[in-house]
Amino acid sequence: MVIGHPANSGLAVDINPASAVARQAALQGEHAVIRYAGGDVTYAELDRRAAQLASVLAAGGVATGDRVAYLGLNSPAFILTMLASWRLGAVFVPVNFRLAEPELRSVLERSGAVTIIAEEGHRLAVDAVRQSTALHRFLLVDDDPEVPAPDPAPQGWEPWSSAIDRAPVHVEVLARTADDPAVLMFTSGTTGSPKGVVITYGNAWWNSVNVDLRMDTRRGDVTHAAAPLFHIGALNSFAIRTLSRGGTLVLRRGFDPDGLLRDIEEFGVNSMFAVPAMLLGLSRVPGVFDADLSSLRAVVVAGAPVPPSLIEQFAQHGVLLEQAWGLTETAPFATHLPRERTLTKLGSAGVAMPYTEVRVVDAATGAPLPAGAAGEVVVRGPNVTPGYWENPEATKAAFDDEGWFHSGDIGYVDEDGCLYIVDRLKDMIISGGENVYPAEVERALADMPGVADVAVVGRLDPEWGETVVAVVSLVPDSQVTLDDVREHAAARLARYKLPRHLHVTAQLPRNASGKLEKNKVRDMIAHSATETVTT
Incomplete structure (x- = not known):
């Protein structure tokens, strides 16, 4: 008797979410899977459209392991692109829609994506970088009332709705197991180049x-x-x-x-x-x-x-x-x-x-x-x-x-x-030989009256090595001084952790996941005046 044979271990079971959606479509096809301002979608509709889009992608040469990129805001098109890619065993590449042109070029180049599906608001950004990428097919979302698209589609782009409508249903969903790649997601890059x-x-x-x-x-x-x-x-x-x-x-x-x-x-x-x-x-x-x-x-x-x-x-x-x-x-x-x-x-x-x-x-x-x-x-x-x-x-x-x-x-x-x-680890401030953790100072100031948002970074200092700088945005009609900031934080922090500089700004830079972009905060204060402690 063979014990623990792989066929009986469960290690080879299909865990592709596209397969799960197909099962849900068979069980409860009329159930709403997506509520969306541009129109709700049922499980049956989602599975069928994903199967048709899979045919569109396959006809364009997308095969198992190829990368398919999506550039746009949250929408049913995002979900459809993901599921259609997975039906073929392709790797889905969701792209940060807030990237600047050099960042977008880097992500598309490094992913090696061969097809991209984009919303109209991001079409020009793709056009600006397309020549340096492996992209050879460009589909434009044109059936979402929340994102009007030009008709006819601009040169070099295919309207995706007509391509999907004409496509046969790609019935098969490729079985995927634990080690198969599903998503290629680039890190937010708050401290360097995204990976x-x-x-x-x-x-x-x-x-x-x-x-x-x-x-x-x-x-x-x-x-x-x-x-x-x-x-x-x-x-x-x-x-x-x-x-x-x-x-x-x-x-x-x-x-x-x-x-x-x-x-x-x-x-x-x-x-x-x-x-x-x-x-x-x-x-x-x-x-x-x-x-x-x-x-x-x-x-x-x-x-x-x-x-x-x-x-x-x-x-x-x-x-x-x-x-x-x-x-x-x-x-x-x-x-x-x-x-x-x-x-x-x-x-x-x-x-x-x-x-x-x-x-x-x-x-x-x-x-x-x-x-x-x-x-x-x-x-x-x-x-x-x-x-x-x-x-x-x-x-x-x-x-x-x-x-x-x-x-x-x-x-x-x-x-x-x-x-x-x-x-x-990279954000730690060493001031006078003491370790100061910016997040600890940020928490101490987060509930300060008048402060809408706060970031804490270090600034080079000839005496202390580094000093603590608080960068804040304010709620409307509020005023905050450095003395106010220090007094509020002093109830929770040791004296050496208190900010010695204050910079007030209209808005703090955060990326799409809500994380503070500390490099941009440091750039913000590098050549600007700050209120400095005199004690």
Whole structure:
């Protein structure tokens, strides 16, 4: 008798979400899978259109392993392109729609994408870089009322609606297993050039297992998706698993706090991924806490430090925010704070996901550190990327010999195993020989009256080596001085951590995932006047 034969182990099972959508179409074809301002979509319609688009892509030469890019905001076209690519075994490349021309050129070149599907608002950006890429087919989304497109399509572009309408249904869905690449997602690049992260079907699947074991998620859930889907947090927290499990995705092109409240009340939203700025915006909608928010069961907030005051405010009104931590490379969650610990472990990013290992190590030696000691957070598990696209040097630098992925984040674990993220390793400020973590200072200032947003960076100083600079944007009709900032922070921070400079700006630079772009913040203050402490 053969024990553990691969055919019986489950290792070869098909975990392609496109297969799951096809099954849902057969089971509940008329059920709405997408709620969208431009028109709702049923499972039957989604599966059929994805099958036809797969035929269109295949007729254009797209084969297993080829890359298909999408450039546009959240829409059914994004979902269709992803599913059609997966039906063929192609790798889906969701492109950040906020990239500048040099960044867009780099992403399209390095991905090696052969076909791109784009919305009209991004067509000219693609035209500006197309000659330096491997792209040879250009499809323009022309059937979305939210994004009017020219008729006829401009030279060099095909209207995708007519191509899909003429195409036969590509019935077969190529079976995909754990190690097959599903998504090529470029990191946000807040500290340097973006790297292409390979997300396998196994990475996505194991994250779904972790989510379903830890959070209150159910079949048929209504998920809200307003954060950009080109970001792993929005795409793989709930969106993909919602499609696979027969739920409904309330899909919005962008975030509107008033619209979010309406959607929660109208559709009974159960789950959503948000960055802190989104929930802060929701908290400021008049009457939000008089509304019925009882449908919300799994609200995960990540991507940036969460002000404790915001967590407490929502908790007072029955909504327990669930903090999580992870990166594109962890697809996305490595840790999660269960809702029953929301208030008792305020500020923690939680414990390791069920099938993910997390530890804190000495950044120089890699040796594990005891509870309470700050060091680099490392992760290992089936949800962790196998590496960076065609970049063996970066892959080797990110993984140690035991397979631990080094995140570049500094944190510590308490006696209960709860992780607290302190800051990015590269952002740490050394002032007068003392380590100052900007994120700690940012948290201390996040609930300051009059301050809408805050970033903290270091500035070279001949006496101290570096000094702490607070960069803030203000709520309308507010004024804040450096003395105000220092006085507010002094209640929570040691004196050496207090900002010695203050810069006020209209808006802080954040990328589409809500992360502060610290390089741009440093550039902002490099040649500008700041208010300086005189004490």
